[in-house]
Amino acid sequence: xxxxxxxxxxxxxxxxxxxxxxxxxxxxxxxxxxxxxxxxxxxxxxxxxxxxxxxxxxxxxxxxxxxxxxxxxxxxxxxxxxxxxxxxxxxxxxxxxxxxxxxxxxxxxxxxxxxxxxxxxxxxxxxxxxxxxxxxxxxxxxxxxxxxxxxxxxxxxxxxxxxxxxxxxxxxxxxxxxxxxxxxxxxxxxxxxxxxxxxxxxxxxxxxxxxxxxxxxxxxxxxxxxxxxxxxxxxxxxxxxxxxxxxxxxxxxxxxxxxxxxxxxxxxxxxxxxxxxxxxxxxxxxxxxxxxxxxxxxxxxxxxxxxxxxxxxxxxxxxxxxxxxxxxxxxxxxxxxxxxxxxxxxxxxxxxxxxxxxxxxxxxxxxxxxxxxxxxxxxxxxxxxxxxxxxxxxxxxxxxxxxxxxxxxxxxxxxxxxxxxxxxxxxxxxxxxxxxxxxxxxxxxxxxxxxxxxxxxxxxxxxxxxxxxxxxxxxxxxxxxxxx
Amino acid sequence: xxxxxxxxxxxxxxxxxxxxxxxxxxxxxxxxxxxxxxxxxxxxxxxxxxxxxxxxxxxxxxxxxxxxxxxxxxxxxxxxxxxxxxxxxxxxxxxxxxxxx
Numbered sequence: 001x002x003x004x005x006x007x008x009x010x011x012x013x014x015x016x017x018x019x020x021x022x023x024x025x026x027x028x029x030x031x032x033x034x035x036x037x038x039x040x041x042x043x044x045x046x047x048x049x050x051x052x053x054x055x056x057x058x059x060x061x062x063x064x065x066x067x068x069x070x071x072x073x074x075x076x077x078x079x080x081x082x083x084x085x086x087x088x089x090x091x092x093x094x095x096x097x098x099x100x101x102x103x104x105x106x107x108x109x110x111x112x113x114x115x116x117x118x119x120x121x122x123x124x125x126x127x128x129x130x131x132x133x134x135x136x137x138x139x140x141x142x143x144x145x146x147x148x149x150x151x152x153x154x155x156x157x158x159x160x161x162x163x164x165x166x167x168x169x170x171x172x173x174x175x176x177x178x179x180x181x182x183x184x185x186x187x188x189x190x191x192x193x194x195x196x197x198x199x200x201x202x203x204x205x206x207x208x209x210x211x212x213x214x215x216x217x218x219x220x221x222x223x224x225x226x227x228x229x230x231x232x233x234x235x236x237x238x239x240x241x242x243x244x245x246x247x248x249x250x251x252x253x254x255x256x257x258x259x260x261x262x263x264x265x266x267x268x269x270x271x272x273x274x275x276x277x278x279x280x281x282x283x284x285x286x287x288x289x290x291x292x293x294x295x296x297x298x299x300x301x302x303x304x305x306x307x308x309x310x311x312x313x314x315x316x317x318x319x320x321x322x323x324x325x326x327x328x329x330x331x332x333x334x335x336x337x338x339x340x341x342x343x344x345x346x347x348x349x350x351x352x353x354x355x356x357x358x359x360x361x362x363x364x365x366x367x368x369x370x371x372x373x374x375x376x377x378x379x380x381x382x383x384x385x386x387x388x389x390x391x392x393x394x395x396x397x398x399x400x401x402x403x404x405x406x407x408x409x410x411x412x413x414x415x416x417x418x419x420x421x422x423x424x425x426x427x428x429x430x431x432x433x434x435x436x437x438x439x440x441x442x443x444x445x446x447x448x449x450x451x452x453x454x455x456x457x458x459x460x461x462x463x464x465x466x467x468x469x470x471x472x473x474x475x476x477x478x479x480x481x482x483x484x
Numbered sequence: 485x486x487x488x489x490x491x492x493x494x495x496x497x498x499x500x501x502x503x504x505x506x507x508x509x510x511x512x513x514x515x516x517x518x519x520x521x522x523x524x525x526x527x528x529x530x531x532x533x534x535x536x537x538x539x540x541x542x543x544x545x546x547x548x549x550x551x552x553x554x555x556x557x558x559x560x561x562x563x564x565x566x567x568x569x570x571x572x573x574x575x576x577x578x579x580x581x582x583x584x585x
Contacts, residue, residue, distance in 0.1 A: 101565045102557050194540040200557070208539045235557055237545040262497020305523045316500060323501070325578050327569035337583045338501070346503040354502055355512065359499040359519060362491060372523070377536035379526050384537060416515055417522055456541075 002217055003028050004164040008073055011167060015062055015072060022058045022072030026051060026116060029074055033119070033165050033272065036484060041140045042150075042159040044079045047086050047293060048118035054072030054116040061114060071114030076166035078157050079120035080141055080210070082201040086117075090203050091135035092125045094348030095211060095328045100202070102139075104201025105236070106170060106212055106229040113228045118166050121156030123464030125317065125350045127177055127205045128151050130422040133413055134352040141409070142185060142481040144448055148406035151181030152366050153196055155412040157215045158185035163484060168216040168225055174209045175307055176401075176426025178293035179438035182215055183401035183451020186440045187482065188468070190214045190222040193459045194433035195240030197226075198233035206314035209307075209430040217470040218478055219439060222248035226461060242459055250462045250468040259285055259467070260295035271404045277450045278400050281471065285398070291396045297386040302379055303428045304420055309363050309376035310431075315353075316360030322348065355416060384432040391457050396467050399425050401438040425453060435461045437468050440477035449477075491516065 003025050006014060014020040030048065037043050051074075058072035081098035083090050084107075089095045103111070110117065110245040116325035124134040132155025140155045143163035144147040150159040154171030158181035162168050171178040173191035182189025191213045202212050214225040229246050261282060263294035266275060277290040286292050300419055324344030331347050349357070363372035390397060402422060412419045429436045434455055441452040454466035488528060494511055497504055539545070553559035563576040572579040 098569055101561055101568065108556065122517070234548050237547065238539070238541060241543070258489075299529075302526050302529065305526050308519065309523060309526075320501075324571060325580055328571070329569035334581065337581050340581050341501045342503045345501050349502075349506075352505075355498050355515065357502065358496055358512070358516065362496045365496065365499060374536060375526055375531055377538060378531040378534040379529055381534050381537040382529065384529075384540070389547075417518055420519075431540075 001458065002030055002116050006167070007218045008070070008216065008224055009218065010074060010168050014468065017079070018343045022055045022062065022116065025341065026055045026074060027074065027394050029094050029118060029165065035330070036163055036165060037071055039141060039146065040143060040159050041138055042121055042163065042165060042329060043076070043119040044089060044091065044122050044137050044156070045087055047139065049150055050086060051116060051118060053058040054111070058116060068112065070110065070112035073115050074118040074167055075110055075115045076118050076121050076157055076160045076169040077107065077110070078154050078169070078171050080123060080203045081170060082203070083107055083120065086120065088120065088203070089136070090126050091123045091137055092349065092353070093136045093329055093362045094322045094345070097329070098327050100201070102201065104243055105198035105233045109229050118212060121154070121160055121169060123156055124153035125353050126203070126315070127153040127172055127174055128315070128352050128356055130180060130274035131407075131412065131418050132156060132181070133409065134350055136350060139409055141326065141484055142406045144186065145406060145446070146147045147408055148448065149184070149409055151184035151402070151406065153177040153429065154215065155181045158182055158187060158189070161185070161187050161215050161217060168221055170212060170229070170300050171215050172210055172212050173430065174206050174311060175178065175430050178213045178215060179426050179436060179451070179453060180402050180423060182438045183448065184406040186438060186449030186451075186477070188216050188219055188222050188439045188478070190226060190437045190461070191435060192226060192230065192461055193240070195238055196242065196435070196459065196461070197229050198231070198236045198239050198288045200233055202234040204318040206311040207318065208314060219437070219465055219472045220248060220251065222437065223251060225464050240459070245462055247462060247465055251466050253470050254463060254466045255394075256291065256394065257463070257467055258394040258405050259295045260292045260390055262295050262297045262300070262390070262397060262399060264297050264300040265399040267403070269362070269403070270400065273444045274400050274402070274404065274450050275377050278398070281441040282398060282453050284474060285467070286470055288474055290467070290470065295393055297390060297428065299382045300428060302410045303383055303431060306376045306379045306383065307427045307431060308359065308420060309372050312356040313373050314360070316357045316364065319353070324348070352416070380431050383428055387428070387432045389435060395463055397455040399453045399455065401425060401453040405444050405448040405450055429455055434458060435464050437464050439468050440473060441471075441475070442477060443480070449465070
């Protein structure tokens with residue numbers, strides 16, 4: 001086995017036994033990035049000097065009694081997290097040249113845990129997209145098929161982990177942006193409960209929906225990274241004051257677990273191979289002792305509409321800060337202050353971002369507020385209520401992550417609505433604030449990964465992870481890697 | 485929402501401090517209407533008696549204590565660090581095009 005193929009858990013073992021060193025691992029990894037990244041475009045920034053600095057620090061700590069838990073483990077982070085002294089772009093021209101003066105809380109926690117930040121990964125501009133094609137830095141490709149998208153918006157993180165260019169990654173999930181790319185790239189992607197992981201230093205898209213999380217090769221690694229980044233943060237007013245459980249020690253077989261399967265998630269037009277894989281996964285888990293319960297989430301079909309009103313409205317407000325004054329790009333033309341604002345924003349934002357700012361501005365404008373934003377906020381409660389009711393009958397919910405496997409680059413770019421519908425199965429969790437994980441559950445005949453989603457009660461990541469681990473241990477899907 | 489909404493896209497763009505070319509507007513208008521039509525399906529729901537939900541968190545949001553931090557976050561920034569990313573700054577101030585004649 002090549003070093004870069006190891007899981008985080010395996011790499012920790014190799015370090016412990018003295019069979020590998022962080023320097024050796026980082027050298028192998030950087031060589032691999034040099035070879036693959038020009039084609040995959042998973043990274044926007046790889047700062048070698050910083051990588052080597054952190055690697056040397058890790059080598060100094062490794063083996064000592066108080067060595068931190070991720071000592072010398074190379075982790076990639078989405079370019080939405082601020083990194084002190086390292087440019088952070090959110091894949092937008094408007095943040096060109098922005099070098100944050102401070103670390104996001106999750107970055108600080110990764111560094112304190114001894115991780116090596118291997119690079120900043122590509123994404124849809126401001127996390128608005130489902131394919132990583134709206135990036136100012138060009139699209140990321142899927143390591144399983146170079147002509148297919150990796151999903152999005154955390155497509156760079158998913159591609160990097162699937163292609164063995166990082167041992168794990170951080171992503172963010174506003175409507176599915178961790179889970180959908182994880183599914184399309186054949187890895188595990190965990191979106192924690194809203195409030196579980198600090199949003200401080202995570203560039204805001206839609207503040208009532210955004211949540212940072214993990215992208216890894218195994219469920220154990222997800223639990224390990226979650227332990228590292230979770231926890232109360234006084235700097236985030238939406239951070240929940242909840243104890244961080246030792247998730248890696250809570251993965252034991254969940255005896256007698258009740259798994260709900262929502263009828264509404266098996267819709268017309270769903271890919272046949274995806275449907276067959278999910279049904280097979282359901283049967284596998286039944287065979288492992290789980291009880292399968294039919295449940296109903298009746299307001300599912302409204303989730304995408306509700307989401308696009310709320311997310312766009314919040315985005316139009318959050319993105320008002322990009323005005324060419326405080327940081328980033330400024331247009332040289334524009335006769336006066338307002339003209340400078342308009343020209344800067346017209347040239348600095350890409351098409352999809354402008355579309356959503358426009359939709360949000362419209363939905364919040366005088367005369368339309370109660371008709372759009374008000375109604376969407378009410379409908380949001382009905383969607384949350386659906387889950388509350390369902391969790392009276394089951395402990396976790398099983399659903400597909402994406403209605404289709406990875407689609408071809410360019411195939412949905414001109415049809416925003418079709419792109420939005422990619423997230424139909426992931427959006428409801430963000431609206432309700434629930435935790436969910438996507439893990440691999442099969443492959444299409446063409447060899448593209450298929451993902452399934454496990455959804456839990458608020459702050460019940462432990463059950464989600466233990467059911468996911470039970471399935472992973474019984475199936476071979478997570479062991480497959482793309483032949484590159 | 486049922487009747488076709490006549491959106492003044494130029495007005496919305498001005499509110500959002502955005503500008504579009506004629507060609508962009510044409511494409512954009514069509515997509516915008518398709519999205520609004522899709523969104524209008526929430527009109528099927530009976531919502532009058534439902535409380536709006538603004539956040540997944542129960543209860544109100546906390547305010548952090550107002551004060552300088554330990555220098556590890558944005559609260560402890562010096563004036564120079566705060567303007568370091570500005571496209572144009574002078575003596576610790578942000579410089580913008582003239583606003584007063």
